[in-house]
Amino acid sequence: MPERSNRKTPVVTEPIERKLFLNRELSWLDFNQRVLELAKDTFIPLLERVKFLAIFASNLDEFFMKRIGGLQRQRAASLTDRSMDGLTVQEQLNAAHERIRQLLEEMYRLWFDELHPALKKQGIVIKRYQDLSETERGIADDFFKKQVFPILTPLAVDPGHPFPFISNLSRSMGVMLESPGGVRSFCRIKLPENLPRWVPLDKPHHYVPLEGVIAGNLQQLFPGMRVLEHHLFRVTRNADIEMDEEDADDLLAMVTEELRKRRMARVVRLELPKNMSEEMKQLIVEGVECDSEDIYLVPGPVDMDDLMALAFIDRPDLKYSPWQPLVPLRLQDEDADIFSVIRQGDLLVHHPYESFSASVERFIKTAVNDPKVLAIKQTLYRTSSDSPFVPALIRAAEMGKQVAVLVEIKARFDEQRNVELAQKLEKAGVHVVYGIVGLKTHCKLAMVVREEPDGLRTYCHIGTGNYNSKTAQLYTDLGLFTCNPLITQDVIELFHHLTGRSIKEDYSRLLVAPVNMRKQFLTMIRREIDHAKAGRPARIIAKMNALQDHQIIQMLAEASQAGVKIDLIVRGFCCLNAGLPGVTDNIRVVSILGRFLEHSRIYYFLNGGQEEYYIGSADWMVRNLDYRVEAITPVHDKAHRQMLWEVLDVSLNDKGHAWQLYAGGVWKRVHDGSDGKRYPDTQEVLMQRILENHRQARHG
Numbered sequence: 001m002p003e004r005s006n007r008k009t010p011v012v013t014e015p016i017e018r019k020l021f022l023n024r025e026l027s028w029l030d031f032n033q034r035v036l037e038l039a040k041d042t043f044i045p046l047l048e049r050v051k052f053l054a055i056f057a058s059n060l061d062e063f064f065m066k067r068i069g070g071l072q073r074q075r076a077a078s079l080t081d082r083s084m085d086g087l088t089v090q091e092q093l094n095a096a097h098e099r100i101r102q103l104l105e106e107m108y109r110l111w112f113d114e115l116h117p118a119l120k121k122q123g124i125v126i127k128r129y130q131d132l133s134e135t136e137r138g139i140a141d142d143f144f145k146k147q148v149f150p151i152l153t154p155l156a157v158d159p160g161h162p163f164p165f166i167s168n169l170s171r172s173m174g175v176m177l178e179s180p181g182g183v184r185s186f187c188r189i190k191l192p193e194n195l196p197r198w199v200p201l202d203k204p205h206h207y208v209p210l211e212g213v214i215a216g217n218l219q220q221l222f223p224g225m226r227v228l229e230h231h232l233f234r235v236t237r238n239a240d241i242e243m244d245e246e247d248a249d250d251l252l253a254m255v256t257e258e259l260r261k262r263r264m265a266r267v268v269r270l271e272l273p274k275n276m277s278e279e280m281k282q283l284i285v286e287g288v289e290c291d292s293e294d295i296y297l298v299p300g301p302v303d304m305d306d307l308m309a310l311a312f313i314d315r316p317d318l319k320y321s322p323w324q325p326l327v328p329l330r331l332q333d334e335d336a337d338i339f340s341v342i343r344q345g346d347l348l349v350h351h352p353y354e355s356f357s358a359s360v361e362r363f364i365k366t367a368v369n370d371p372k373v374l375a376i377k378q379t380l381y382r383t384s385s386d387s388p389f390v391p392a393l394i395r396a397a398e399m400g401k402q403v404a405v406l407v408e409i410k411a412r413f414d415e416q417r418n419v420e421l422a423q424k425l426e427k428a429g430v431h432v433v434y435g436i437v438g439l440k441t442h443c444k445l446a447m448v449v450r451e452e453p454d455g456l457r458t459y460c461h462i463g464t465g466n467y468n469s470k471t472a473q474l475y476t477d478l479g480l481f482t483c484n485p486l487i488t489q490d491v492i493e494l495f496h497h498l499t500g501r502s503i504k505e506d507y508s509r510l511l512v513a514p515v516n517m518r519k520q521f522l523t524m525i526r527r528e529i530d531h532a533k534a535g536r537p538a539r540i541i542a543k544m545n546a547l548q549d550h551q552i553i554q555m556l557a558e559a560s561q562a563g564v565k566i567d568l569i570v571r572g573f574c575c576l577n578a579g580l581p582g583v584t585d586n587i588r589v590v591s592i593l594g595r596f597l598e599h600s601r602i603y604y605f606l607n608g609g610q611e612e613y614y615i616g617s618a619d620w621m622v623r624n625l626d627y628r629v630e631a632i633t634p635v636h637d638k639a640h641r642q643m644l645w646e647v648l649d650v651s652l653n654d655k656g657h658a659w660q661l662y663a664g665g666v667w668k669r670v671h672d673g674s675d676g677k678r679y680p681d682t683q684e685v686l687m688q689r690i691l692e693n694h695r696q697a698r699h700g
Helices: 024-040 046-076 089-121 134-151 210-215 251-263 278-288 304-311 338-343 357-369 389-398 415-427 485-499 517-533 550-562 622-626 638-652 682-698
Strands: 155-157 171-178 184-190 198-200 206-209 226-237 267-273 295-298 347-351 373-380 402-407 431-433 444-452 455-463 475-482 511-513 539-544 565-570 587-592 602-605 612-616 628-634 658-662 666-669
Touching (some): 024 046, 024 089, 024 666, 046 089, 046 267, 046 304, 089 295, 089 304, 134 206, 134 210, 171 210, 171 278, 198 210, 206 210, 226 278, 338 455, 338 475, 347 638, 357 373, 357 389, 357 444, 357 455, 357 475, 373 389, 389 402, 389 415, 402 415, 415 431, 444 485, 455 485, 511 517, 517 550, 550 565, 587 638, 602 638, 612 638, 622 628, 638 682
Parallel strands (some): 267 295, 373 402
Antiparallel strands (some): 155 184, 171 226, 347 475, 373 444, 444 455, 455 475, 511 628, 602 612, 658 666
């Protein structure tokens, strides 16, 4: 496999061509606004709306760390390249900051005017410390005395004590003090991250914010001093640190160094309350070395993603009806050998509608305990801290099986966890590969080699989502189990090239990035163009997380102009400007959001009636096609194709949680609620259909 692709995101200079493209950063902010709109949706249960508000805030944190940080790094390097839609780096920063301020205004209005009062009506009350009753204040003060006071470390700022380092996303309280002699001073208190943000009071679901408890007891921290003012503030630091992998002798050491640099990276956002004095504001701005464009004056509490804790309150009446993933019909016999099930025919599973534990986890656990299994290989990109796969793989190695695991230690924000996981596996005797220089390994593959009467047989799982038991209950993903030798041989060879260093230029069935995936996708789009020009049926449907690749967008526009009907289901940002008359008016783009995060990738090509379906790990983005190891597999089974078509068809006809993209980057909700009716969304429909399928199967 090539060490690295030389492809760069092209610089677009032709004004006509620029019309094809929407700005990536602004399109991502459009996506996050759609998340915020779910928090506004009164048809959604109250605590779920609070959860969407918290997700919006968390998404924004990541946007600052990755995207704003990346743009600022480009600006610091004096890069003059324009984005695909023709904006300079500074123009993108200006537009992003302006849009973010508008979104934050919406978020705080929603919280103060709607969600906070609605929670109170339902008996979920967040009180200010100064509004507590005598009994409640006693509880809060006792909590401070026993749980908070001993672990606080006030840090004074004066000529002998420089402004303290403020870690990324940590909450800090700034306190302005005055001594009996009239000397004013500033002190910073870091709020403990191991204590709850919402301190419980005597009544169920009544809380006071931790910062309020601390603020109400400041005199205990500064006896003899006068507290003039106190405010909560927070910094966000750049996480887009550039590392030169080509010169890295040791990927593990490189990632460790990146984490250290990230911790010390420059501030890309400083959140301050609007009512903070100019004196304190100036002290903090100078102390954290923040530019004026990065200062956000907010009207309410910082770190709104902490509202996620409220979403887990035990109030089922304020949440979605619980969903229990169903065991796939062919796996309902727990005593059946999963390998014999796969030998009878490929198995396609759809999470979280169908159980991850009863399928993917069972596949690996069975392989560990089966004496006929000789080898297990698996990729791990993001997994849970209590992953069942890690102890299972360790046990397999201890039993003498050949176990190889590729742990991607460059998975952003999971680097430290993956380093620790890899070292744990390695110590247990598992063959561990830390990734490939210049590429992230993003494919979702597991492979089992089993000794059978007719020789060795390989079984594979090829998925669209991570081997993460927790997110498998929250993300929609697909996985194909197969022992088809045409596919398993490709998987065997792909693992060889992941763990070895030989160059593989072709694969029989799999689309593999960065080897043949881009070329194959462009060829299939070109084929639809040829069908359309010849008067044959031509259609493309693609479901993905994001669309950004320049070449793919250009080819889709060409297909649209040739008369190919194109439907794109893009959850996140989309850089294709759909609906342009004469250019992209045969392209429809919709975005589906809901209780689960839409994560599966499905690609459909009509091919003149000889339909083709694919699933896998890659979006149509430059990073997926050129800078990651990705795998996409064809799906041949008739029933499986029908299942994939159903997902696509239901998504394209969603009236509940669907938005459509119009020319100029305008997203409109397919159904805005103006008729007062509630329509079922894609995920509700699919849940009901799988329940019905299982009912019919039980009753024959």
